[in-house]
Amino acid sequence: MAIDDNGGGAHRAGTATKEPEPRPDFDSQKHDSLGLRIQHLLHGNPTLGPLAVLVVAIVAFSIFNPRFFAAPNLSLVLAQVTVIAVLALGQTLIILTAGIDLSVGAIAVFSSILMAKFATDAGMPGLLALVLGLVAGTAMGALNGFLVTRIKLPPFIVTLGTLSIFFSLNSVVSRSETIRGSDMPSLMTWTGTTIPIGNFRLTYGSIIMLLLFAVFFYALSRTAWGKHVYATGDDIEAARLAGIRTSRVLFSVYTVAGLLYAIGAWVLIGRLASASPNVxxxxxxxxxxxxxxxxxxxxxxxxxxxGTLIGALIVGVFRNGLQLAGVEVVWQGFAIGLLVLIAVSLDQWIRKVKA
Incomplete structure (x- = not known):
């Protein structure tokens, strides 16, 4: 009995000194698990977040103002978005390689002025003027690519410099004068021609924009060039060691972006029915x-x-919806800026995902 009592006492003493195990916090685990699932989902499907924002914005603005969802207003939103979407397509290629292009607007506007000048002052046929304008925009993009890949200058500095150069040349060539669309061949303003679909109006410029997005969606997702673009942007040194000619990839990206900016210039002429150096x-x-x-x-x-197309539509929808709601322009800019900050913060969070 004594042995039993001592053993039992020892057992009871051991039990008394042992700390209770913490109970699992199931609510916390559930919250963390949900957050991780969302994080992994957005990491694997980066367009889901922007698409959700676009849908919510469209529904919200339609509720606040029934005119928003009317066909004429939607036609206006798409027409306003078209030029920016084409330019943003070229910008996407560069940002995918971890670069940035600050000369987008300068190349587009200067290309539009050159096209108009070729067609009016030089008296060239519309097709020749257009082709030369496209070549000029491509050459401007190639210059950016040469400075980045051969001279090894940072993309930010390169495009900041060419921004000033191209805008200055634009002022010299145009003499700060707007060239009217009526003075140009009809091909120059053709992109602004509308196609009626019921009450909805679709411009040829918007069709060109959608076709460009389809082409580059295929190029980036289905071709070796597209895979090299992603690899270069993800880790340029690893891509180089894997045998990818990263300098060629970067040069091609800036050159193709210049061509896209020039196409955007053609769409811009059709949108404005003129070539203005002041836009x-x-x-x-x-x-x-x-x-x-x-x-x-x-x-x-x-x-x-x-995702870029959706992003351009978000900008157009927000600006149009806020305008219909009577919000001042300054607060429209505030809303867009806030969206950008949220998007960048979300990107930082998504990049922390663990495989």
């Missing part, structure tokens, strides 16, 4: 905003052109 001040920020809102990472290597 494009906000094109740089608007294109970057569309790319960021579309889920493309500013650190490179992640994103899609479909």
């Amino acid at each position: 494009g001040v906000d094109y740089n920020l608007d294109s970057i905003t569309a790319v960021v809102l579309g889920g493309t990472s500013l650190f490179g290597g992640r994103g899609s052109v479909i």
Whole structure:
């Protein structure tokens, strides 16, 4: 009995000194698990977040103002978004490689002036003037690419410099005068021609924009060039060691972006029915905003052109919806800026996902 009592006492003493195990916090685990699932989902599908924002915005503005969802207003939103979307497509290619292009607006506006000058002052046929304008825009993009890849200058510094150069040349060539669309061949303003679909009006410029997005969606997702663009932006040194000619990839990206900016210039002429040297001040920020809102990472290597299209539509929807609601322009800019900050913060959170 004594042995039993001592053993039992020892057992009771051991039990008394042992600390109770903490109970699992199931609510916390559930919350963390949900957050991780969302994080992984957005990391694998970067367009889901922007798409949700776009849908919510459309529904909200339609409730507040029934005119928002009317066909004429939607036609206006798409027409306003078209130019920025084309420019943002070129910007997307560059940001995917962890670069940035501040000369977007300057190249687009200067290309539009050159096209108009070729067609009017030089008396060239519309097709020749258009082709030369496209070549000029491509050459401007190639210059950016040469300075980045051969001279090894940072993209920010390169495009900041060419921004000033191209805008200055634009002022010299145009003499700060607007060239009317009526003075140009009809091909120059053709992109602004509308196609009636019931009460909805679709411009040829918008069709060109959608076709460009389809082409580059395929190029980035289905071709070796697209895979090299993503690899270069994700880790340029690892891509180089894997045998990818990263300098060629970067040069091609800046050159193709220049061509896209020139196409945007053609669409711009059709949109304005003129070639004006005084537009494009906000094109740089608007294109970057569309790319960021579309889920493309500013650190490179992640994103899609479909996201950029959605981002451009978000900007157009918010500005149009707030305008219909009677919100002042300054607060419209405030709302867009807030969206950008949220998008960048979300991108930082998504990049922390663990495999």
